[in-house]
Amino acid sequence: MNAASPVCPVLGQWRSRAEAALETRLPPAHVVPEKLHAAMRYAVLGGGKRVRPALCYATGSLLGIPLDWVDDAACAVEFIHAYSLVHDDLPAMDDDDLRRGRPTTHRAFDEATAILAGDALQCLAFELLSRPLTDGPTAAQQLRQIRTLSRACGSLGMAGGQAMDLAVSAGQIDERQLETIHRQKTGALICAAVRLAADLALPEDAPAYAGLDRCAAALGLAFQIRDDILDLTADTATLGKRQGADLAHDKATYPQLMGLAAAQQCAAQLHQQALDELAPFGAAADPLRALADELLNRHC
Amino acid sequence: MNAASPVCPVLGQWRSRAEAALETRLPPAHVVPEKLHAAMRYAVLGGGKRVRPALCYATGSLLGIPLDWVDDAACAVEFIHAYSLVHDDLPAMDDDDLRRGRPTTHRAFDEATAILAGDALQCLAFELLSRPLTDGPTAAQQLRQIRTLSRACGSLGMAGGQAMDLAVSAGQIDERQLETIHRQKTGALICAAVRLAADLALPEDAPAYAGLDRCAAALGLAFQIRDDILDLTADTATLGKRQGADLAHDKATYPQLMGLAAAQQCAAQLHQQALDELAPFGAAADPLRALADELLNRHC
Numbered sequence: 001m002n003a004a005s006p007v008c009p010v011l012g013q014w015r016s017r018a019e020a021a022l023e024t025r026l027p028p029a030h031v032v033p034e035k036l037h038a039a040m041r042y043a044v045l046g047g048g049k050r051v052r053p054a055l056c057y058a059t060g061s062l063l064g065i066p067l068d069w070v071d072d073a074a075c076a077v078e079f080i081h082a083y084s085l086v087h088d089d090l091p092a093m094d095d096d097d098l099r100r101g102r103p104t105t106h107r108a109f110d111e112a113t114a115i116l117a118g119d120a121l122q123c124l125a126f127e128l129l130s131r132p133l134t135d136g137p138t139a140a141q142q143l144r145q146i147r148t149l150s151r152a153c154g155s156l157g158m159a160g161g162q163a164m165d166l167a168v169s170a171g172q173i174d175e176r177q178l179e180t181i182h183r184q185k186t187g188a189l190i191c192a193a194v195r196l197a198a199d200l201a202l203p204e205d206a207p208a209y210a211g212l213d214r215c216a217a218a219l220g221l222a223f224q225i226r227d228d229i230l231d232l233t234a235d236t237a238t239l240g241k242r243q244g245a246d247l248a249h250d251k252a253t254y255p256q257l258m259g260l261a262a263a264q265q266c267a268a269q270l271h272q273q274a275l276d277e278l279a280p281f282g283a284a285a286d287p288l289r290a291l292a293d294e295l296l297n298r299h300c
Numbered sequence: 301m302n303a304a305s306p307v308c309p310v311l312g313q314w315r316s317r318a319e320a321a322l323e324t325r326l327p328p329a330h331v332v333p334e335k336l337h338a339a340m341r342y343a344v345l346g347g348g349k350r351v352r353p354a355l356c357y358a359t360g361s362l363l364g365i366p367l368d369w370v371d372d373a374a375c376a377v378e379f380i381h382a383y384s385l386v387h388d389d390l391p392a393m394d395d396d397d398l399r400r401g402r403p404t405t406h407r408a409f410d411e412a413t414a415i416l417a418g419d420a421l422q423c424l425a426f427e428l429l430s431r432p433l434t435d436g437p438t439a440a441q442q443l444r445q446i447r448t449l450s451r452a453c454g455s456l457g458m459a460g461g462q463a464m465d466l467a468v469s470a471g472q473i474d475e476r477q478l479e480t481i482h483r484q485k486t487g488a489l490i491c492a493a494v495r496l497a498a499d500l501a502l503p504e505d506a507p508a509y510a511g512l513d514r515c516a517a518a519l520g521l522a523f524q525i526r527d528d529i530l531d532l533t534a535d536t537a538t539l540g541k542r543q544g545a546d547l548a549h550d551k552a553t554y555p556q557l558m559g560l561a562a563a564q565q566c567a568a569q570l571h572q573q574a575l576d577e578l579a580p581f582g583a584a585a586d587p588l589r590a591l592a593d594e595l596l597n598r599h600c
Binding site: 027031032033035036037040083084087092093110111112113115116118119120122123124126127129131132138139140142143144146147150151153154155156159162163164166167 | 333413422439440442449451453467
């Protein structure tokens with residue numbers, strides 16, 4: 001997906017900011033161990049959509065947080081996302097050769113380097129959020145962000161969702177179990193992207209924090225259903241990954257469980273739920289609204 | 301190694317505390333996803349020596365920190381160590397079948413589960429250090445611990461050391477390069493174990509902080525040389541892992557580069573360096589001294 005293209009102006013705008021921030025926060029490729037650093041950069045700087053950083057920035061913008069206070073969190077959540085893709089693509093997991101239109105990291109380098117690059121990206125995310133700052137979030141806010149991110153990617157979040165996803169095959173599960181998997185596997189990190197910005201402005205027990213969280217949860221699930229639909233209907237060149245990969249992996253998807261039309265309707269309902277949660281924020285939520293619209297109407 | 305045996309009384313004492321702390325900080329095996337949680341518990345609770353938690357506790361004891369303030373850090377550093385062993389043992393890395401006298405995690409479960417268990421253990425370490433506390437370290441201290449740990453295990457620390465170790469074969473490197481690899485691959489986390497306790501009591505620019513750091517660096521390297529020697533001289537049953545594994549993997553070791561006698565002398569010199577750094581602390585450092593003595597005179 002070329003997010004900077006006219007069809008995705010909102011995402012494209014946040015994406016440019018994210019690309020610059022990611023570039024400066026990765027270890028330079030000439031620093032020893034060069035191959036590991038090259039693999040980390042390859043895994044991150046390979047043209048992702050930057051959905052999670054965009055959600056982080058749009059939420060920061062909604063809450064009036066200076067965007068340079070949000071850069072570290074936007075990069076941290078993207079490092080976690082990138083590491084999870086590298087590990088999910090490994091032969092022992094989904095065994096994928098193509099990602100973002102290029103060979104997957106273990107194909108471009110080797111398996112050992114891919115495993116280590118993922119490991120190092122995960123811990124770089126936490127290193128970023130723990131940097132000493134003179135102007136920016138307080139130590140208490142940074143600690144809260146680390147709590148948010150670490151919970152989202154652990155065994156009760158993203159890693160747990162991937163484990164459940166690997167454990168079931170398409171014929172075995174119902175809609176409810178599929179929702180549980182998606183809420184953990186992709187939903188948890190999407191929610192974290194929104195929370196990481198909210199952690200800098202709202203107390204954890206604020207109604208607005210809970211509202212943003214429900215918005216993110218609805219968006220995350222809608223985004224995944226859209227992904228399932230695109231896996232069926234788009235072609236490999238547009239997707240940048242193998243079309244029909246879910247079917248090939250015997251993975252359950254929403255269109256397969258409920259039919260294409262019902263899946264589309266379900267995504268639209270979740271989209272509306274997300275927008276409803278943004279109503280109390282008025283015009284300040286316009287950037288997040290626009291991003292939600294773009295994410296759920298995307299074709300790749 | 302049975303660390304609770306009479307030959308290792310100091311390590312055994314800290315080990316009991318670590319075992320209890322680790323047990324309560326791991327997700328219960330009956331919680332979904334059960335297999336992932338079982339693998340995480342298997343990887344951690346499999347009878348390790350608990351060298352890193354012991355260093356953390358002994359340093360805490362030296363500095364007069366309540367030991368229940370140190371439990372989270374002791375567990376966090378051991379979770380990182382356990383995850384690194386799980387990933388290092390994978391077929392794409394060292395391809396080992398035996399660890400701590402039992403099948404390695406990917407052998408007892410499967411490769412995908414082992415990768416995910418390692419991933420989830422890494423982030424559990426950071427989750428632990430970011431928990432909201434009413435009685436214990438301040439947010440600023442917790443944040444400093446997270447910085448210490450994340451730096452130690454990233455691409456310029458443990459993960460980088462493993463990458464360098466994989467990139468070279470025994471015939472290619474000299475003593476200096478081997479030292480660099482060991483200082484990152486094992487030394488960085490050993491230093492982090494000591495720093496994590498020091499972070500709770502000393503400013504980063506205190507001479508005592510630097511002294512403890514030099515002590516830990518010397519200990520870490522001596523510990524690794526002792527490991528290299530044992531890989532040559534002990535048997536598989538005593539080691540709990542395959543004897544001669546370094547040779548089999550074409551890994552450079554100190555005895556191989558400099559001869560057995562010189563390697564033993566080098567370890568003894570580093571041991572003395574570590575003790576010298578502890579001199580300014582007087583009798584308060586006795587637990588750490590006793591631990592250092594035990595670690596460097598161990599036979600397994």
